[in-house]
Amino acid sequence: VPDPGSADELLAGASAGDRGALARLLTLVERGDDAGRELSRATFGLAGGAWTVGITGAPGAGKSTLTNRVIAALRARDQRVGVLAVDPSSPFSGGALLGDRVRMGDHALDEGVFIRSMASRGHLGGLASTTPEAARLLDAAGFDWVLVETVGVGQVEVEVAGATDTTVVVLNPGWGDAVQAAKAGLLEVADVFVINKADRPGAQEAQADLEAMLDLSSSHLATDGWRPPIVPVVALTGEGIPALVECLLAHRDALDADQGRPLAARRADRLEAEVEALLVARLRRRVLDAAGPVWAATLDQVRAGRLDPWSATDAVLATLDPALADRAPATGGGDPESS
Amino acid sequence: VPDPGSADELLAGASAGDRGALARLLTLVERGDDAGRELSRATFGLAGGAWTVGITGAPGAGKSTLTNRVIAALRARDQRVGVLAVDPSSPFSGGALLGDRVRMGDHALDEGVFIRSMASRGHLGGLASTTPEAARLLDAAGFDWVLVETVGVGQVEVEVAGATDTTVVVLNPGWGDAVQAAKAGLLEVADVFVINKADRPGAQEAQADLEAMLDLSSSHLATDGWRPPIVPVVALTGEGIPALVECLLAHRDALDADQGRPLAARRADRLEAEVEALLVARLRRRVLDAAGPVWAATLDQVRAGRLDPWSATDAVLATLDPALADRAPATGGGDPESS
Numbered sequence: 001v002p003d004p005g006s007a008d009e010l011l012a013g014a015s016a017g018d019r020g021a022l023a024r025l026l027t028l029v030e031r032g033d034d035a036g037r038e039l040s041r042a043t044f045g046l047a048g049g050a051w052t053v054g055i056t057g058a059p060g061a062g063k064s065t066l067t068n069r070v071i072a073a074l075r076a077r078d079q080r081v082g083v084l085a086v087d088p089s090s091p092f093s094g095g096a097l098l099g100d101r102v103r104m105g106d107h108a109l110d111e112g113v114f115i116r117s118m119a120s121r122g123h124l125g126g127l128a129s130t131t132p133e134a135a136r137l138l139d140a141a142g143f144d145w146v147l148v149e150t151v152g153v154g155q156v157e158v159e160v161a162g163a164t165d166t167t168v169v170v171l172n173p174g175w176g177d178a179v180q181a182a183k184a185g186l187l188e189v190a191d192v193f194v195i196n197k198a199d200r201p202g203a204q205e206a207q208a209d210l211e212a213m214l215d216l217s218s219s220h221l222a223t224d225g226w227r228p229p230i231v232p233v234v235a236l237t238g239e240g241i242p243a244l245v246e247c248l249l250a251h252r253d254a255l256d257a258d259q260g261r262p263l264a265a266r267r268a269d270r271l272e273a274e275v276e277a278l279l280v281a282r283l284r285r286r287v288l289d290a291a292g293p294v295w296a297a298t299l300d301q302v303r304a305g306r307l308d309p310w311s312a313t314d315a316v317l318a319t320l321d322p323a324l325a326d327r328a329p330a331t332g333g334g335d336p337e338s339s
Numbered sequence: 340v341p342d343p344g345s346a347d348e349l350l351a352g353a354s355a356g357d358r359g360a361l362a363r364l365l366t367l368v369e370r371g372d373d374a375g376r377e378l379s380r381a382t383f384g385l386a387g388g389a390w391t392v393g394i395t396g397a398p399g400a401g402k403s404t405l406t407n408r409v410i411a412a413l414r415a416r417d418q419r420v421g422v423l424a425v426d427p428s429s430p431f432s433g434g435a436l437l438g439d440r441v442r443m444g445d446h447a448l449d450e451g452v453f454i455r456s457m458a459s460r461g462h463l464g465g466l467a468s469t470t471p472e473a474a475r476l477l478d479a480a481g482f483d484w485v486l487v488e489t490v491g492v493g494q495v496e497v498e499v500a501g502a503t504d505t506t507v508v509v510l511n512p513g514w515g516d517a518v519q520a521a522k523a524g525l526l527e528v529a530d531v532f533v534i535n536k537a538d539r540p541g542a543q544e545a546q547a548d549l550e551a552m553l554d555l556s557s558s559h560l561a562t563d564g565w566r567p568p569i570v571p572v573v574a575l576t577g578e579g580i581p582a583l584v585e586c587l588l589a590h591r592d593a594l595d596a597d598q599g600r601p602l603a604a605r606r607a608d609r610l611e612a613e614v615e616a617l618l619v620a621r622l623r624r625r626v627l628d629a630a631g632p633v634w635a636a637t638l639d640q641v642r643a644g645r646l647d648p649w650s651a652t653d654a655v656l657a658t659l660d661p662a663l664a665d666r667a668p669a670t671g672g673g674d675p676e677s678s
Binding site for chain 1: 376379380383384387397398399466468472490492493494495496607610611613614615617618619621622623625626627637638641642643644647648649650651652655656
């Protein structure tokens, strides 16, 4: 049994600026075992002060360059900035290939910046529950802002980008980029749009297209009347970054309005999704453990082609609590659990 | 209660070439309710004759153009071809945005081609269990080849591309594309590499880089000594497509060797992963149903900030079968269930 004190000790160290302690804590979070669970409980009460920002968009949209600029702008305001890079194409994540998982880039020597790449495979709960947990940890460790960079393709990755206080969707001019973003489900999660590489031809058309799309879509106006602003930026030169930071602050103010009710509701919705992801992950582990011999025998049948997947899962579910196993499956009318 | 006969009837119709019946069956598969389950049982025994090919790569790599060329090449050999487009950036999937989910492109009038875009959100089991089920359905309906086009970014999407008999990873010259593919986990799933746009500068370097990567990585040689060939292609003109088709056939022959043992093992591994994905999806639905009032009360606590995610999931798990709920979580040594 791991010593819960060790997580607390690391947490104290991380809050005091010990980067090694923080790195070890993030590893505990990624592992998701007992130590991670104690840590989860310890950090939960301490978090809430940081503002989390998701930065997402297609590969090549310039998310990492933009993230670098935003870090610098926030540092100029004396804000401490933690970064979680979920994007496999991010240079921040380069270490995942090169064996050195943490890369600091321009901010290597800045004590007020901490950058961590998140492995996208191999955790208990997957990105959907590990990333928010890691963000809370950076929050509890005293970072004022937590930036979450994810690639804006892939069902899990788009969800993770959306699970932040302010979600920035990065597009480029030309390329029918806005249409691709729409297909990937990015428009729904955007609180702020950035048109990066805005010095290229087509930037104004892209902005006009996007405005037209926003006009057509009522969903963006549902959240407390906030209409996502569209910020033209040239991340390479830094042009437009101050305007972007102003938009982040304006969105924060909007969510803080009405005694913080919009923010509280948004964070509560995210927590709910996170709890569900964690529940599913833990159930999976437990059921596969509990159904051990039945599971192995069933898989043998499946492998031999004697049992189809639905019948196989029926067999495993039948070994569980009758309250679960005998429950009739939902009939007709689609899947009430899907979303 | 739906009539199981209706699925059988539709299946007979689909096998006789009724495209409307096939489309309705695919909708049943996506819904994942009782009718889909009967269908799953019915198709399982009928499938196995088709060869499934995953085609994946970064957005913009030219997957759809390549897929179109492969369809044409297979049609020239009198093969019937079904296509499942999971890629939100694929023109085949354009209908998901435009309200018309099925697009035929160049093959609109060809009875031997059926193209379907798969919604990436909203099913019971997600893409990981729905796509193989849909592929089996096309197989059972008599298609000789099933092509599965997925975007090669995102944890689920890469898995789905890998869950085919032959997985084709599409790269472009320049751009450090191979390094990005490595980070996204694409190298591990590749049976055949295509360097598309091979008329551009850097194609030879890309091929050499990839060969060097394959030399370094022993994992690619693990599957029965098959080393992924690298095929330069210009999908726009069709250059290299015959060589690609030869590689697909060579890989099929390789898996068919030794009385089909490599193929059987590969398909069995995939089925196992699929069954697990389905099990988790069904468990999730049942547990959320069974734990109904506890779940709602727990979420209220979480939303109010009084309960952290781990403690919340403890509370829900405690309402289940003691065999599951009281099981001590795995301690230390990482997560035995992760992969």
